[in-house]
Amino acid sequence: xxxxxxxxxxxxxxQRVMRRNPFGVDICCRKGSRSPLQELxxxxxxxxxxxxxxxxxxxxxVTDTCRANSAVSRKRRVLTPNDLKHLVVDEDHELIxxxxxxxxxxxxxxxxxxxxxxxxxxxPMEIPANEAHVAANLKTLNQYSIPEINHRLKSYMxxxxxxxxxxxxxxxxxxxxxxxxxxxxxxxxxxxIIRRQRKNATQEALRxxxxxxxxxxxxxxxxxxxxxxxxxxxxxQTVHSLCHPCHIRYDLVGKYETLEEDSNYVLxxxxxxxxxxxxxxxxxxxxTDEMTTEFFQNISSEHxxxxxxxxxxxxxxxxxxxxxxxxxx
Numbered sequence: 511x512x513x514x515x516x517x518x519x520x521x522x523x524x525q526r527v528m529r530r531n532p533f534g535v536d537i538c539c540r541k542g543s544r545s546p547l548q549e550l551x552x553x554x555x556x557x558x559x560x561x562x563x564x565x566x567x568x569x570x571x572v573t574d575t576c577r578a579n580s581a582v583s584r585k586r587r588v589l590t591p592n593d594l595k596h597l598v599v600d601e602d603h604e605l606i607x608x609x610x611x612x613x614x615x616x617x618x619x620x621x622x623x624x625x626x627x628x629x630x631x632x633x634p635m636e637i638p639a640n641e642a643h644v645a646a647n648l649k650t651l652n653q654y655s656i657p658e659i660n661h662r663l664k665s666y667m668x669x670x671x672x673x674x675x676x677x678x679x680x681x682x683x684x685x686x687x688x689x690x691x692x693x694x695x696x697x698x699x700x701x702x703i704i705r706r707q708r709k710n711a712t713q714e715a716l717r718x719x720x721x722x723x724x725x726x727x728x729x730x731x732x733x734x735x736x737x738x739x740x741x742x743x744x745x746x747q748t749v750h751s752l753c754h755p756c757h758i759r760y761d762l763v764g765k766y767e768t769l770e771e772d773s774n775y776v777l778x779x780x781x782x783x784x785x786x787x788x789x790x791x792x793x794x795x796x797x798t799d800e801m802t803t804e805f806f807q808n809i810s811s812e813h814x815x816x817x818x819x820x821x822x823x824x825x826x827x828x829x830x831x832x833x834x835x836x837x838x839x
Contacts, residue, residue, distance in 0.1 A: 545604050546667035546779040550761055561775055568763040568829070575827040576756035582823065589757050591659070596744070596752050597651035599662060600626040603780040606651060606662060608670040608753035611745045612681045613766050616642050617789050618671065618773070623647055624786065635789045663758060669776055670753050672828045673766035675821040680724075680805045681797035682745040687722045696720040699743065703730045724805050725813075732816040749824050763828065803835040811837040 544554070553559040598607045603625050609615040619642040620634035626649070631637055641647060651659055673681075686695040700719025704711050707726040715721060730736055731746065744752060753760070762779075764772035773788035806814065815838045818825070825832065832838070 543781060545665075546776075546781075547604070547665070547761065549779045549781075550667060558775075558778065565762050569760070571829050572755050572760065572763065572827050575823065579823060579826070580756075589754055591652040591656075593754055594651040594659065597668075597758075598622050598648045599651055599654075599666070600780075601649075602626060602628065603782065604666040605776075605780060606666045606668040608668070608758075608760070610671060610673070610678075610749050610752055612678045612685070613671045613673045614769055614773075615671075619643065619648060621773075621777075621786070621788065625780070625782065634786075635791075667762065667776075667779065668758060668760045669762035669764060670749070670755070670760055671764040671766060671769070671772070672749050672824070674799070674802075674830050674833075675748075675824045676806070676817075676833060677797055677799060677802045678766075679746055679821070680802045683722075683724055683727050683805070684797060686745060687720075687727065690720065693720070696722075699730075703727060706730060706733065706735075725808055728809055728813055728817055731820060732813060748821055750827060755827065765828070802833070806833075806835055811839050815839040 549558065550562060550565070553562055596608050596610075598609060598619070599605070600607070600622055605622075605625065607618060607622055609618060616639050617634065620631075620637045623637055623642065624631045624634050651662065654662065686692050687700060696719040700722045701716060702719075703722050703726050704715050704719055707729045708715065731742070736742075741747065741751070750756065762772075762776060764776065770788050770790055774783060777783040777786050777788065809817070814836050818832070818836065818838060824830070
C-alpha cells in the first residue's frame with residue numbers, strides 16, 4: 511500500500527513538474543525530433559518522469575538559494591561574454607554544458623567532442639585527456655553574438671555537474687600541488703603561496719614552489735589580498751562564479767555523487783543514450799570524503815570558518831550539508 515502511494519505521489523509530482531515547463535510546449539524541435547528540453551519537461555517515458563522530479567527539486571534548491579542570497583549571488587546584474595567561456599555548446603543536440611574542473615569535466619568534454627564532432631569521434635575514451643582540454647576542440651557560448659547567445663540560452667538544455675565543495679577543493683590541491691609534473695602550477699601559484707604564507711621559507715622552496723602544504727593553500731584562499739589581486743583559478747573557483755546559476759537558469763544539475771546515473775540521463779534526454787554512455791573506470795587515486803576529513807584535521811577552526819564562508823553559496827545552492835569534521839566558530 512505504501513509503495514502504491516509513493517508511486518501515485520511520484521506520478522502526481524511528475525505531472526506537476528511537466529506542467530511547470532517554463533518554455534511552454536512550442537520548444538523548437540531539432541530535425542523533426544523532440545529536443546532535450548521537451549524530453550526533460552514533458553517526458554514520454556515513465557522512468558524519465560520519475561527522474562524529472564529529482565531534478566526539479568535540485569532546480570528549486572538553486573532558485574531558492576539565489577533568492578535568499580541575492581545580495582551576494584547577484585552582485586553583477588549583467589553577464590559579459592567572458593563570463594560564458596565555461597559553457598560548451600553542442601549545436602546538433604541543442605545542449606549547453608558548463609564545465610567545472612575536478613567534477614569529471616575531462617570525460618564530459620570528451621563526450622561533448624563526440625556529440626558535436628559530427629562523426630569525427632565515436633569513442634570518448636579514445637580521446638586523450640590533454641586533447642579534451644584544447645580550447646579549439648569545443649565551441650563555447652562566448653564565441654557567439656549576443657542574439658545568438660540569448661537564443662541558445664532560451665532554447666537549448668543547459669546543464670552542469672557539481673561536487674561537495676571541500677572534496678573538490680582537496681582534489682584540486684592534490685592534483686595541482688602534490689604531483690611533480692604540474693610545474694606550471696608550482697611556478698604560477700606555489701611560489702606565490704609559499705612566499706606569502708611560509709615564514710623562513712628556503713630559497714629552494716621559493717624558487718620551485720612544489721611543496722605547498724594544504725594549510726598554506728587554505729591560508730592563501732582566505733587571504734583578502736588573494737581575492738582582490740585576481741579571480742581564483744578555475745580549479746578552485748566556486749561553481750556559482752564559474753557557471754553563474756543565479757543568472758543562467760540551468761535545466762539540469764548533475765552531481766558527482768551520482769555521476770554515472772545523472773550523466774546517462776542527460777544522454778538519454780539528448781536522444782543518444784542507446785549508443786553513447788558515460789565512460790566509467792575505477793580511479794584508485796580519487797579524492798574521497800575520508801581523505802578530505804584527514805586534510806582538514808590540521809586546519810584551525812578560524813580558518814575552517816573563513817573557508818566555509820568562501821564556499822558557502824555552493825554548499826547551500828547544491829544542497830550539501832556542513833561537513834561533520836568542520837569545527838566552525
